[in-house]
Amino acid sequence: MTTTHADATTVRSTTAVAGARESARTFLEGLRRPPVAPDAADTVVLVVSELVTNALRHGGGTCTLDLTAHPDTIEVAVHDASPQPPHVRTPDLHGSSGGFGWVMVNRLARATAVTSRTCGGKTVSAVLTR
Structure with missing residues (x-):
C-alpha cells in the first residue's frame, strides 16, 4: 500500500481555511493512480x-492538516492543541453560529475518529471514499 502525505500548518487568520482548502485541492490534483473523482474531491x-475551521475556532488557534492517500480512501487528519473532542450541537437555523459541521462530517465520512495526542491536544480524522 502506498500512502502520500501532505502537511500544512495553519494559524488562525482571515485566509487560513481558504489556504487549507487550496492545499487539499493541490494534494488531490497530484494523485494520479487512481485519480480522485470530482465529487469525491469536493467532499x-x-x-x-470544516475540520480546519473547527480546530482554529475551538482548538487553540493553530492546527496541522495531514492528508493521506490510500488506494481506496483519503484520510483527512487535523491536529490541534485542545484536548476537548468535537461534539454535536443544536444547529442554529436562524443565526451564524453553525452547529451543522460535526454531523455533516460524520455523514460524509466512512469513519471518523478523535484521538488524544501524547504531546497534548487531539487529532480529529475522517476517512473518505476516493
Missing part, C-alpha cells in the same frame, strides 16, 4: 474546510 475539500 474531501468540504471536510478539510
Whole structure:
C-alpha cells in the first residue's frame, strides 16, 4: 500500500481555511493512480474546510492538516492543541453560529475518529471514499 502525505500548518487568520482548502485541492490534483473523482474531491475539500475551521475556532488557534492517500480512501487528519473532542450541537437555523459541521462530517465520512495526542491536544480524522 502506498500512502502520500501532505502537511500544512495553519494559524488562525482571515485566509487560513481558504489556504487549507487550496492545499487539499493541490494534494488531490497530484494523485494520479487512481485519480480522485470530482465529487469525491469536493467532499474531501468540504471536510478539510470544516475540520480546519473547527480546530482554529475551538482548538487553540493553530492546527496541522495531514492528508493521506490510500488506494481506496483519503484520510483527512487535523491536529490541534485542545484536548476537548468535537461534539454535536443544536444547529442554529436562524443565526451564524453553525452547529451543522460535526454531523455533516460524520455523514460524509466512512469513519471518523478523535484521538488524544501524547504531546497534548487531539487529532480529529475522517476517512473518505476516493
